[in-house]
Amino acid sequence: MTILPGEPASAKLTVIGQAKVNVKVHYKDDQGNNHYVDLPDQAKTYHEGQDIMKPEDFMTKNSDLTDADRILLPAGIVINWAAGPTIQNSDAQYAAGYQNGTAAFDQTVAPDFDGDTLIYEGAFAKPVTDTHKVTRTIKFVDQNGKQIYPDFTQRSRDFTRSGFEDPFTHKIAWAEIPGSDILHQYQVPKIDGYTPDKSQVAQATVKFGDPDSAITVTYKANSQVIKVNFIDDTTGETLNSKSLDGVSDADANYNTKADINNYEKQHYVLVRDSSDGQDLIFDHDDQATQSYDVHFTHDTNPDSRQDTVTRTITYTGAGNKTPSAVTQSVHFTQAGTKDLVTGKTKWNDVADQNFASVGTPEVAGYTPDKSQVAQATVKYGDKDTTVTVTYAADKQQAKLRFYDDTAKKFIDAAPVLDASGKTDGQVGFTIPNSYDFSKYNFVNVTKGADPESTDQLAGADLSAVQYGKYDTDDKKDQVFVAHFTHKIKAINEKVTVNETIHYVYEDGSKAHDDYQATPLVFTKTGTKDLVTEEEKATWTKSQKFAEVASPEIPGYTPDQAVVPAVEVAHGDNDVVRTVTYSKNIEPQEPTTPTDNPVTPKAPEEPQQPATPDDNPDVVRPHSDNSPQKKQDSKQTNKTTEVNKTVKRSSTVKPKATAITKRNGTKVQLATKDASKQSNPKAVVNSTSTTVVNNKGENKAETLPQTGEKDNKLGILGLLTLSLASLFGFSEKKKKED
Template identity: 25%
Template sequence: MTAMISAAVLGSAGIVHADVTSQSSATTPTDTSEVVAKTTDLGKAALTTSQTTESSADQNSNRQESTAPVSSNDQEKKASVENNQNNTEKTTNPEKEQSSDTVLKSSVSSVANNENKEVKSVTPATSSFATDENIVSQRTVPQANSTITVSNPTDYPTQAAKLVGKNSQGQPYYIYQIVNLRNPTLDSQQARLILAVDPANPQGNNFVYVTTDQYKKIYGNVYVIAPGRYADIAVGTSGSTSPNGENSRIFRVSNTQPFTFNFNGKTISVPASVSIKSVRTVNPVYGLGNQAKINYTDKVDITPELNNPAIEYIYRDKDGNYTTNSALPTNVPVNGITGQRFLITNVDNYKQVVKGYYLTNQKDSLSNTANGKDYQGTISQFQIGKYYQKTLYNWDRSVSQTLIYELLDPQGTMNISLVRPNAKTETKRVAVGQVDRFSNGTLARNPFVPGANAVQLVYADLGHIIPVDENGQVISQDQPIYNNDETDAHKAAATASPDLTAEGWVLNDPKQATITPANPGEDTKVEYRRVIINTETKTVTQTVKYEYADGITEGRPSLPAPRVQVATFTHTTITNPVTGDIISDTWTPAQKFTTVYSPKVDGFYADFAYVGGNDNVTQNTPDTTFVVKYAGPNENVEHQTVTQTVHYQYKDGITEGRPALPQDNVQQKSFTHTVKTDPEGNIIEDTWTPDQADNQFTAVKSPNIHDEATDTNYYYDQAVVGGNTNVTQSTPDTEFIVYYLPGNITTQSKSITQTVHYAYRDGVTQGRPALPTDNVQRVTFTQKIETNPFTGDVTGYSWDPIYSKFDSVQTPELKGFYADQEVAGGDTHVIPEDSDTTYTVYYAAPVSKITDEKHVTQTITYEYADGITANRPTLPRTDVQTKVFYRTVTTNPWTDKVISDTWSPAQNFTVVQTPTINGYYYDQAQAGSNSAVTHENPDTEYIVQYAPGKVTTEDKTVTQTIKYEYADGVTEGRPTLPADNTITVDFTHTIVRDPWTDKVISDTWSPAQTINPVESPTIDGFTPDHAEIPGKTITYDSENLEYVVKYTKDEEPNKPTPEEPTPEEPTTPEPEKPNGPVEETPTPSQPQPTVPAPEAPVQQPTKPVEESSEIPVINQVVSAKPAAPNKEANNKLPQTGNQDSTAIIGLGLVTAFASLFGFGKRKSEK
């Protein structure tokens, strides 16, 4: 058949993808596995369409940015695809991309719309792309004397590999996914897609090939899909090529480029992934990781990566969590691609000793080959500490959902998170090989393949030595980490316990001075004991004494007290409490005695200027004493005085009529001149000494002069005169004069006004009362100004009056309006410095508003008393009446003071008549209240209960007994008589009562019954006196019946037949006493039943009779005389109380007949 392969260039879309599988319907996937979603952060990366054709290596120059379909028949018309690159949304602005809507525009040119256009296409070679090369690369790792050899997987599709191309270095493209295409066939063979990447850049372009399960050739173009772009590949001849149409033959391949986004509060980077979206579904034939080989409508795979590690160094913390750790060695990469196999020689060489950590892997557990040295592994898709994504798109290129994968431990446990637009992120912890399900039905499948991974070297923290006392309590923070065993990464080496002697502790067990832990990750507690400390002290002294040389002390200055210096030394011995050995025997260090300078003694001189001093005083230095002696000099003394005088005068010389001037201010300082000589006459000292402590003249502040009689101030020309901070015996005497004059006086006046103005707050006056006229008050002040006659400066002023006060103005009332002030103005004193003031009193209308709304409800609820509603009539709807009350508060517009506070008036509820329910009785004929209610009334609730009637029953049995006897009483030698024939008839007495009042509603007996005739059994040679006992109608009030049939021996032939005996009356047994009164008068035959109406509610009986289970009483007839109940019946419908009058008549006829024929009651014969 003719195969059609085409591609459509579509617009860009945000990044995300997932796997959605389908096993039955192309439109409704039955299994959604590995579905991924888009968030705003994911929008940073976007897909745009990009397909380029590729042929063999010598045709690379013919690549195109768009592709055209190529048919296997050159005679067929070729379809083309219009490349709308200018309509493609770019991804150069991450911020713009991040805020874009999830539905992204696309420019679609379908094959159907471009059938008449021809675009040059390149038909790639069908078999010359690559050779079947299995060994890909080999690298020698310099650090470990080991090599890592990389090869393709054992199940690598070598036949398909012959169809793929090579990169510019001649390396074959690496196949990581092959899928069957559902329904399309090519040359009657199963159509397939091959997905491959460049081994030098696997996170870059994806190369997609259309072929069949025979891998004979490539159909159409090779699609080169750049990162962030996608291609629509139409395969087959049937079906629409619209990317979102039903029965579409398009398979959309999207290359989601690596991107970074915020996830769970941190920024993560995820590698690329590729999705295949189709309506017809695909089924994986070959792929990486744990894949379910089922039908997918969206198949998504994590794109292979280059240089993933062959050796992973993993850290496990004390809580068992696995992560990376910068202290561990860097992972060892392998020069290969995800999914390829690798062989590491001498794998144990990678076990490194890391300070503070130990290797948790079991010893000799790494090598997995026969030689016991090497490791055969697979370059894994997943690493601890990294994240991976799968993204699923809708047909309109909007993101459907995103799965984020995080490997948690070396065993393969994963966190799988579902991220959807406008939905909360969900996370599932999924064990290896397991599948969980998210809330939207998406399956969380763990893709990790056990064993298909790198060498995982897991390190954990080494333990510590923990010092403790004899009670196990930790005594020190000196807790050393175990030393590493430099020859074995699995072990800890011998580690010295800390020396805590300085902290006062020694080892309890000297053998624990060094610890070699058996478990390198477990702490070891080492016990310590307190040391024994003994101390003693010793003192050494240096003493300096002072004496007069002649021994005389009386009348002389006191001599200095002895100067004693003391050095104290402590002797400390520390003993080990375990061994008794002296750990330490020390004296405190050497000290110093300082040199002592001889103090001065007035008038006397020491024989030594200083004595003593020792820089090395130890506990062995002897005590020492020094004596300093004093002798006195000769002296000559004279005195001198220095004077400062201040005089006060009126400048104009006038003193009459003026205040007296201040007295002269005189200050004197005296000095003493002393000359001291030694006994030999040599001048020892020649000094001037002030006789007072204060050796300076103070500056004199000029006194104020005020004439109280004339209230006149006098001013000085100098505020301060004199003063000398350094008066000595050489300072000359000094004199100063201060002059006074009266101040100069001038006057001025000032007026101040207070105005009270009245206005409406809103400014509106029309139609309102006239406002009061302004109130204006005035105060006048007179000021006297005084100036200094020497400087002209104003020195003071006074006002008359000093202050005044405006009157407060009572605000006039204005009908219907409220003022913002009751009183205006006059609130403070007025002083001359104040300015004119104006007060404005505003009027405004009162404010009314509804502040509260109260709903008062009356609720009448209907319910069954026992709470059961199933299979019962529907209860009446709850009756709810609501009365709404409003609270209106009128307030002063200025003070918010409440003027009035009222609620809307009282209202009335309606009393509700209780609806009837057939077969059930209510406890209240009406409910509710019509009393007036206000907002203060609480909500009220009434409950009306329904219950079925209470049914009680008693049973009565009427018996008919037929006995058989021989007439002559002889039984010996004769046939055995028949057994008594006993027939019983049961009747039920049913009484129905109102469940609330206990009033009898219905009192009935079950109807009359008929006993059929009974033939008398035959006895050979004997004849019964009655051939049959006739039938009879029995009612509940019938008495028990008893008949006796007598057998007479048949007469011999020719013997006269005796007369037939007259039958006796039938025996009437003594009737049993009935349990209650029995109605004897029959009721009319089959009366029409009526339904009693419920009565008004009454109080419940204090001792209710036992109730039957819920039996609705329908069509009841009330008996005139109910029988007393003797038991209750459950779950029985009551019988009507009719009596069959014909039965009574029949009973009378039977009795008469019995009398006529002579059978009836007989006395028992024995």
């Protein structure tokens, strides 16, 4: 039976072989000779066709070396673990042309893996030494970090260490570092003009490997002053002294060049400058002021013949109203010298010439800083000059007046408001809270003092008016007029006039309930001007309280049978009138006839007062309440006075009265209007007086309704009357008894 290597199918027997992979370390000696050290305990044996050869099956780091390995390897050798091993094929020969392959990681182990070797590269470590000093540098700087004093350096003693360098990683394994050293305390130096933030640097202990260090001492610069004086050597005067404040050694950000240039423009000539025009640096002398002097003399120009000097006057500040420049020139024919600082020229036997004064043009609304450019004496050799006239906007005034368009006059309660500004500035007014326009309607604001102006400004109300800009006339104030009209209020008012009639007896006590007329209402309509409080309104026409028939009270007679009608108007007070009732007078009983009786006259039948029922205008008071009875008072030999007064505050039409007789007594009655007077509202205050004789004396009056003395019927009547009188007197006596 022939069994071919690697061909299990060629045999009927299953054979599982073993393959051994060897491990060696290769290195070169000092002469460059190659050496291979076999490490038998690192070799691996695999089952062919089953196991997989992996890198981790072999050495990967120093700790994987066994003590036996370390004995076999030369001292000081280092293995390149990072590169890993290479695989060297064995030189075995196989039958039947079987190719001897090389073992490989992560492959199934084959028979030809047997005898292959992993070769690790080794080399000897390099011995090295290192020497080190620890340095501490002390720096001295100002607050800006700028060095102001030389650095001071402190160094430790030399520290030396030894070790071996890995030939592959070049890492060095150092031996123990010996000892330490001390950097001593350092006293910080004093620097004029500065104050350090620390007075000393403390002692420090250092050892090998400590980094170099730096300690910074910061000095705060002290305050310093530089004074620069500009001196006119020609006049001996100091033109200016400039004081600069700063700190020690700081840049003053100043040199004299600009100021010198400025003085030179004014025709000063530099004599010397102690600063040499250099940028000035503050010193660090706290005790003395740093000072520089700059000396000038006046510049002069020699004059020569046929020279021309020009002066240009320019104007600025008035906007597009600014006048154009004015140029003046003068010509000289003699020599002279001109001091360019003072502008004065000394001519040699030649009269000075002048630039004529130039009046500054007027620009409405602006005031120049000079009213004219003055005449100037010019000497030959003077430089051309330029004079600038600057205009400033004038102060302007504006007034706001308040006009009553309704009354066609200015409003006294709102005095003129003043505002001030400058030409072309915005005009504005602040309305005081005390100005009350609540009774006015705002109309508009017009320009100009004339309230009839139609030049209106925009603005729906007074606070929104745009007044525009101030004008250019500083001699005359701008005037604005705010227009108002009166607010008008509608009127609708009502007033009422009442009428009351009192019914009383002669002693003033109540005779009957009062009469209350239906009130008369008057209405006023129209409008009221809220400013003047003037009303344009009308009242309804006057009205009448109708005449009122006085109520009947048995046994009494009113002084007015009918209270007359009265006409009243809206301004009248309530009407109060009084009707007075008088007790009716009974006729006297006749005396007993004598033997020769005198035939008396037949008494006259008393007549009743006129009844006003026939008058449709008469108003009768309510008679629901019975009249109050009046107790009689004895009237023997007493005159009774009846006083009738119509009491009211308004005017009434007077009524005519009629006189009639009742029981021999005169009685006054009211009737309808007896006359048409021209003044229908004339006040009536009438009083009627009736005198009654209780004894029945007829004062030889002829009674009405009697005949002649010789009338026979009269005799019969007389007898009848006598009997009646006797009978009546008898009845009266009975009553009295």
